[in-house]
Amino acid sequence: MDLKLMIYLVVGATFALYIGIAIWARAGSTGEFYVAGKGVNPIANGMATAADWMSAASFISMAGLIAFLGYSGSVYLMGWTGGYVLMALLLAPYLRKFGKFTVPQFVGDRFYSNGARIVAVICLLIISITYVIGQMRGVGIAFSRFLEVDILWGLIAGMSIVFVYAVLGGMKGITYTQIAQYVVLIFAYTVPAVFISIQLTGHFLPQTGLGATLSGDDSRYLLQALDGMMVDLGFAEYTTNATFSTLNMFLLTMALMIGTAGLPHVIIRFFTVPRVRDARKSAGWALIFIALLYTTAPAVGAMAMYNLVNTLYPGGVGNTSEAMVYDERPEWMRTWENTGLLVFEDKNDDGRIQYYNQGNPPAFATEDNLQGNELVRLDRDIMVLANPEIASLPNWVIALVAAGGIAAALSTAAGLLLAISSAISHDLLKGVFMPKISEKNELMAGRISMAGAILLAGYLGLNPPGFAAEVVALAFGLAASSLFPVLMMGIFYKRMNKEGAIAGMLTGLISTLVYIFLYKGWFFIPGTNLLADNASGWILGISPQGFGTIGAVLNVTVALIVCKLTAPPPKEIQALVESVRVPRADTA
Amino acid sequence: MSEKMRDLLKKILAEENSISDRTKEQIRQTLAGTATAGGIAEQRTAYWKANLSILGWCLAVWFIAGFLLPIFMVDALNTMSIGGYPLGFWMAQQGAIYTFLVLIFFYAWWMNRLDKKFDVHEE
Numbered sequence: 001m002d003l004k005l006m007i008y009l010v011v012g013a014t015f016a017l018y019i020g021i022a023i024w025a026r027a028g029s030t031g032e033f034y035v036a037g038k039g040v041n042p043i044a045n046g047m048a049t050a051a052d053w054m055s056a057a058s059f060i061s062m063a064g065l066i067a068f069l070g071y072s073g074s075v076y077l078m079g080w081t082g083g084y085v086l087m088a089l090l091l092a093p094y095l096r097k098f099g100k101f102t103v104p105q106f107v108g109d110r111f112y113s114n115g116a117r118i119v120a121v122i123c124l125l126i127i128s129i130t131y132v133i134g135q136m137r138g139v140g141i142a143f144s145r146f147l148e149v150d151i152l153w154g155l156i157a158g159m160s161i162v163f164v165y166a167v168l169g170g171m172k173g174i175t176y177t178q179i180a181q182y183v184v185l186i187f188a189y190t191v192p193a194v195f196i197s198i199q200l201t202g203h204f205l206p207q208t209g210l211g212a213t214l215s216g217d218d219s220r221y222l223l224q225a226l227d228g229m230m231v232d233l234g235f236a237e238y239t240t241n242a243t244f245s246t247l248n249m250f251l252l253t254m255a256l257m258i259g260t261a262g263l264p265h266v267i268i269r270f271f272t273v274p275r276v277r278d279a280r281k282s283a284g285w286a287l288i289f290i291a292l293l294y295t296t297a298p299a300v301g302a303m304a305m306y307n308l309v310n311t312l313y314p315g316g317v318g319n320t321s322e323a324m325v326y327d328e329r330p331e332w333m334r335t336w337e338n339t340g341l342l343v344f345e346d347k348n349d350d351g352r353i354q355y356y357n358q359g360n361p362p363a364f365a366t367e368d369n370l371q372g373n374e375l376v377r378l379d380r381d382i383m384v385l386a387n388p389e390i391a392s393l394p395n396w397v398i399a400l401v402a403a404g405g406i407a408a409a410l411s412t413a414a415g416l417l418l419a420i421s422s423a424i425s426h427d428l429l430k431g432v433f434m435p436k437i438s439e440k441n442e443l444m445a446g447r448i449s450m451a452g453a454i455l456l457a458g459y460l461g462l463n464p465p466g467f468a469a470e471v472v473a474l475a476f477g478l479a480a481s482s483l484f485p486v487l488m489m490g491i492f493y494k495r496m497n498k499e500g501a502i503a504g505m506l507t508g509l510i511s512t513l514v515y516i517f518l519y520k521g522w523f524f525i526p527g528t529n530l531l532a533d534n535a536s537g538w539i540l541g542i543s544p545q546g547f548g549t550i551g552a553v554l555n556v557t558v559a560l561i562v563c564k565l566t567a568p569p570p571k572e573i574q575a576l577v578e579s580v581r582v583p584r585a586d587t588a
Numbered sequence: 589m590s591e592k593m594r595d596l597l598k599k600i601l602a603e604e605n606s607i608s609d610r611t612k613e614q615i616r617q618t619l620a621g622t623a624t625a626g627g628i629a630e631q632r633t634a635y636w637k638a639n640l641s642i643l644g645w646c647l648a649v650w651f652i653a654g655f656l657l658p659i660f661m662v663d664a665l666n667t668m669s670i671g672g673y674p675l676g677f678w679m680a681q682q683g684a685i686y687t688f689l690v691l692i693f694f695y696a697w698w699m700n701r702l703d704k705k706f707d708v709h710e711e
Binding site for chain 1: 658
């Protein structure tokens with residue numbers, strides 16, 4: 001069957017499924033709209049959390065990042081999974097016991113202050129809106145590449161689907177759609193990986209395939225061969241650290257971990273399970289479902305890199321006179337060239353493409369009189385999206401990857417949009433400005449703010465503010481430095497008061513924003529950065545991406561100092577903390 | 589305490605099998621007039637201390653698996669290998685994730701036991 005028709009069929013079928021679920025799972029109350037009536041099975045919630053969590057970045061970009069970073073790419077693998085340990089051990093059970101609808105609500109009640117609640121809403125909005133832009137961009141890329149439609153129409157299609165199930169069903173509709181989306185995305189990710197692993201190593205599991213010997217050459221391990229290839233082309237060994245200093249490896253991994261645990265749209269997923277012990281277990285199930293993708297990703301990255309280099313050097317790596325002939329390049333390269341994400345430039349006019357590290361040219365570059373690296377641009381997203389084509393897999397696998405990429409982006413976007421709309425309707429409207437609003441009107445307000453958030457996200461996806469690549473670092477840095485510390489202190493330090501919490505949150509938020517802006521430009525406007533964004537320009541060698549860790553430490557330090565200098569929280573707040581710490585509080 | 593209440597508590601103590609020994613002990617103390625307001629509070633403090641102690645151990649393992657081995661000791665570990673994986677590289681791209689998984693389920697299991705032991709588990 002024609003590839004394009006196949007993609008339309010598969011993507012269309014998944015969309016029909018999502019809409020069917022939306023109609024079945026309509027929300028009738030604010031409880032269903034915000035937390036799915038607290039009746040979600042912990043395993044189902046784990047699956048929904050995994051889909052919620054694994055965004056366009058995880059599905060489309062991560063394996064590509066790892067392919068180019070090698071060992072250094074581990075920061076993303078460990079950072080985005082290790083955060084679940086913090087979530088499961090330090091936050092989820094207690095916030096579930098608290099038993100309300102939103103993260104700012106906990107902050108507001110625990111710190112007996114609407115001011116604290118509003119600061120938390122601001123943190124939440126900055127984090128979630130920056131994050132949602134990336135998802136919308138992912139939807140746009142998937143549509144424009146696979147369906148060859150204009151990004152505008154791709155976005156409109158994606159937004160309409162999210163609109164139907166998120167506005168109708170709220171958290172309930174989102175949860176059950178996310179379960180379907182998880183199934184789609186995990187199949188889409190693992191099926192090509194299994195095929196490629198079998199092709200290269202004969203291993204069915206990519207996780208063992210990556211550590212296995214190459215098919216047809218039992219004496220050479222895949223990773224060994226890859227290390228050799230990269231060194232031959234003038235790059236660092238694949239399996240050793242070349243990109244980050246040890247300090248920044250540590251800071252970046254830590255920032256991603258505490259950022260993960262502090263992301264409001266993930267935290268609220270644990271409000272949907274019936275009991276505290278379900279919240280503990282559900283985080284484990286979520287990580288199982290996430291780990292299926294995250295332990296496959298390193299194999300996808302490494303094998304894609306291996307295949308790519310072999311495609312570029314059919315006569316052996318570094319054999320420049322037999323490098324790939326440009327006019328004979330494979331079909332997938334032609335289609336990706338149309339998107340501008342893949343660019344070749346035959347600098348020495350020999351009709352062949354020579355790829356190597358220009359910054360550290362290998363010996364053959366001078367010997368063969370090369371004029372520079374001719375693979376001018378290779379967007380990392382291609383590594384996953386073109387993976388099935390690189391390995392010449394059947395058309396239905398390619399169609400599945402398209403549906404998977406869209407599922408990953410839509411499921412995360414929906415979770416973020418819910419976090420945004422509940423912060424507006426429940427925290428700002430009901431909590432602060434209109435406490436007497438009826439449940440029916442609040443539900444309506446929730447739906448309207450959801451619709452507004454979808455329009456805003458769509459607009460930003462269409463006109464990305466030019467810093468799409470930076471937003472992930474920003475969102476995690478801010479979650480790490482503002483929300484996570486204040487939630488943790490709210491649970492583990494009974495004496496923490498509102499003054500300390502507010503001062504801490506503001507310190508974390510502002511210090512991290514300023515540090516990122518110093519290097520990336522004020523509000524990401526190019527050229528307005530005050531310091532050079534490289535290792536020698538970084539204060540104490542701390543990269544802006546890793547600053548979230550420092551921001552969190554500043555947050556806690558300032559909070560503790562301010563707290564010591566001001567009055568302790570009232571008795572009833574200390575009682576609230578006591579009750580949050582115990583699964584069954586009716587014994588009091 | 590009214591006489592009626594006393595009878596009710598005695599009846600519960602004699603006939604109700606579903607309540608835990610700890611609760612029974614508290615009822616006995618209440619009837620004997622030796623129960624203190626601090627009884628439950630002390631029990632909760634003990635529960636919280638037990639929780640903090642297991643949390644400390646779990647976070648230590650988390651730090652070893654997520655930072656010490658795969659980042660700070662990676663070069664030393666890379667001199668060994670499992671299959672084609674250099675050990676430090678494997679720890680960073682596979683091992684850490686498996687450890688995190690085991691850790692979360694272990695904590696959930698341990699806390700369920702602790703909840704029952706201190707009689708604060710959910711129905």
